[in-house]
Amino acid sequence: MTQIAHGKKRKAIILTMLLMLAMLVSACGVKTVGSSEPAGSGSGKVEPVTETSADQASDLKGKKIALVMEFNSGTFSQQYLAGVKEEVERFGGELTTFVAETDKSKMASQLEMAVNQKFDGILTDHGDAATLTAGMNKAKEANIPVVAFDALVEIPGITVIEQGDQKMAEMTLEQLAKDAGGKGNIVKIWTAGFAPMERRQVAYEQFLNTYPDIKEIAAFGSVSNSTALDTQAKMEAILKQYPKEGEITAVWASYDEFAKGAARAIQQAGRTDIKIYGIDMSDEDLQMLQNPASPWVASAAVDPKDIGRIQVRYLFQKLHGDQTEDKVILEPVYVHRDQLPADKQISTDELGEYVKGWGGSTQGEQDWMSEYSK
Structure with missing residues (x-):
């Protein structure tokens, strides 16, 4: 009887071990959602789920x-x-x-x-x-x-x-043409190889065709880790080429770092005859735009x-x-110095108080997002 009992106990232990082994082998063969590894080839680490269903959402x-x-x-x-x-x-x-x-x-x-x-x-x-x-x-x-x-x-x-890059370019270029009376010499600061620049260039070419009495006398631009400083140095060189008042009517800067560099060069040279029309807007840009001594007078932008x-x-x-x-x-929205207060410096968080359409966009917002606090 004792031997029979021991035999039954040994069989139960073996059966339990076999069952556990089967479960382990089965688990190793599970393919995790979102993993590119074939079943059974993983390290056992559970990868994050990257597919979402209505239940998971x-x-x-x-x-x-x-x-x-x-x-x-x-x-x-x-x-x-x-x-x-x-x-x-x-x-x-x-x-x-x-x-x-x-x-x-x-x-x-x-x-x-x-x-x-x-x-x-x-x-x-x-x-x-x-x-x-x-x-x-x-x-x-x-x-x-x-x-x-x-x-x-x-x-x-x-x-x-x-x-809306073409529209931003059109906004600033039209203001340039209006302020210049449809004629004059301009400097373009632009560079190829970036999607927004390529779209802005389309509007610029149309602008030159529309206003044949506005002539481009210089063009340059490159993006680096010191874009504004590089632009300032190049603009200083152009100012030396055209030192007389009225030889340069305006600068069109297709990017705010370009506008900042050009503005510093023009302001330091004491050239009050040149205006800058830029694209993009940040707190630093807004400070320059509000400064009456700065040549940067207008920009078109979307709140970054x-x-x-x-x-x-x-x-x-x-x-x-x-x-x-x-x-x-x-x-995008158009921002001109004339829209801004002259008695205090504002930030882009306050810009919407003075420029309609700036900031607080609800684009992309969905009803279900309301459960996530802002």
Whole structure:
């Protein structure tokens, strides 16, 4: 009887061990949603879920978001980044920022790195098709949603946000022509290779055709980690080429760092005969625009914080499972010194009190987002 009891006990132990082994083998063969590894080949680490269904969409908190920036120099980029951070925090996400320091190949590598690290969603800032296409396609294959800002990419399913660049250029160029009486000599500060610049150049070419008595006498521009300083030095050289009052009517600057550098050069040279018409707006830009001694008199822009916020909203729409457009155009506003108070310095947070349409955009906001505090 004792031997029979021992035999039964031994069989029970063996049966339990076999059952546990079967469960372990089965668990090792599970393929995690969003993982590119075949079943059974993983390390056992559970990867983040990157596909969202209606059932999963009720809670988006804890999503890991990557922001890949071509550069982050200048106050515009800093305020844009502040808007991104603010909105990611609103949704309870975690933001990691990669900065390529104007190196396009580095940006491409950083985008692929973000995909390989299996972020839940990816934002990109600037870059071009050659830089971004491979990484964005890889993100699509991994079911990682992507929203780009200011990039000439056309990939189905990738949402691209732009500022209405042609309209911004038209706003400032028309004011230049009006102030100049439809004639004069101008300097263009612009550079190729950036999506917003290419769109602004279209409006500039149309402008020259419309106003044949306005002549371009010089053109330059490059983006670096010291864009404003480089622009200032080049503008100083042009002022020496055209030292007489009236030889330069105005400067059209297609980017605020260009406008800042040119304004400092002109102001330091004591040239009160030259006006600057720029694009973009930040707190630092606004200080210069309000300064009556500055040649920078007008700019067209979208609130950089709003750009960041709106871009994040579209990414979280995708994470929520919503369908989003492939192209989103933001509405710019025109800002002239004459609209601003002369007795106090204001910030871009206060600019909406003086310029209709500035700041506080609700673009990209959805009803379900109300559960996430602002």
